[in-house]
Amino acid sequence: MKVTVIGSGVMGHGIAELAAIAGNEVWMNDISTEILQQAMERIKWSLSKLRESGSLKEGVEQVLARIHPETDQAQALKGSDFVIEAVKEDLELKRTIFRNAEAHASPSAVLATNTSSLPISEIASVLKSPQRVVGMHFFNPPVLMPLVEIVRGKDTSDEVVKTTAEMAKSMNKETIVVKDVPGFFVNRVLLRIMEAGCYLVEKGIASIQEVDSSAIEELGFPMGVFLLADYTGLDIGYSVWKAVTARGFKAFPCSSTEKLVSQGKLGVKSGSGYYQYPSPGKFVRP
Ligand code: 3HC
Numbered sequence: 034m035k036v037t038v039i040g041s042g043v044m045g046h047g048i049a050e051l052a053a054i055a056g057n058e059v060w061m062n063d064i065s066t067e068i069l070q071q072a073m074e075r076i077k078w079s080l081s082k083l084r085e086s087g088s089l090k091e092g093v094e095q096v097l098a099r100i101h102p103e104t105d106q107a108q109a110l111k112g113s114d115f116v117i118e119a120v121k122e123d124l125e126l127k128r129t130i131f132r133n134a135e136a137h138a139s140p141s142a143v144l145a146t147n148t149s150s151l152p153i154s155e156i157a158s159v160l161k162s163p164q165r166v167v168g169m170h171f172f173n174p175p176v177l178m179p180l181v182e183i184v185r186g187k188d189t190s191d192e193v194v195k196t197t198a199e200m201a202k203s204m205n206k207e208t209i210v211v212k213d214v215p216g217f218f219v220n221r222v223l224l225r226i227m228e229a230g231c232y233l234v235e236k237g238i239a240s241i242q243e244v245d246s247s248a249i250e251e252l253g254f255p256m257g258v259f260l261l262a263d264y265t266g267l268d269i270g271y272s273v274w275k276a277v278t279a280r281g282f283k284a285f286p287c288s289s290t291e292k293l294v295s296q297g298k299l300g301v302k303s304g305s306g307y308y309q310y311p312s313p314g315k316f317v318r319p
Pocket of ligand 1: 149174
């Protein structure tokens, strides 16, 4: 199968990697060769880690050979059977990409978006074939996180939901099918958890470290609430909050996140956020 992944950032490169491990020929598209080169290096690193741990049966180079970096979006989409868009949370940009996909991909291709927060029905509303648009929401890091949320838009067909679930299963993921409500399922829960942590810190009831330690020690989370926010990217969390509250989900603002984002402190990727990271982009537990 020809799979096209549009966007090769934190999520896109991991999704392309998963699609290639599943045996597909993958066209990975982004706006420059430098960005695609970086994505290929991250995929190579990740494949090597999977190989080391025994969870990758094939050789790293064999999987890499199925990933084709491509800056020409029309070329990447040409005749594609399954498109997954993973670009920034910009409604018009996503609509433009899917219009392009309608023009160049196979007429029966699934058009999946990895959006964290934008309604599937809003993205699909400008297309000729909205029944092909579906949410396929991965979690960071896509290669390790076991769940994919499949979001059924107002017009998404049953067949598209089924094909998307099969694609996720071929990537070894568990799936849940959720409604197209603000934040879908997982981010609605995560926002509530983040809100609770922020409330405790901003009211002076607990420190960031205390909230994070209790999340790990008492609740059994793999990461504390604030560390996870840094890991995901504070700009991402903030944009999810903005998109879902603009669409009627009531969540209190976390003023510390807003302040850090305005200062360009975005978490792991920028080297500082709630915690400090000596090598920006490289996650080392603080
Ligand atoms: N590919 C392959 N291996 C990777 C990897 C990747 N992308 N990322 C990390 N690893 C490896 C590490 O190198 C490490 O290998 P080592 O043991 O040989 O050193 C191993 O995986 C374990 O990683 P860590 O030592 O860093 O630590 P953890 O055991 O804590 O595992 C984690 C990392 C899986 C990220 C775990 O901490 C976790 O599950 N955290 C929660 C993540 C989460 O909740 N994500 C969802 C965020 S919300 C979201 O994405 C939605 C969006 O819409 C906002």
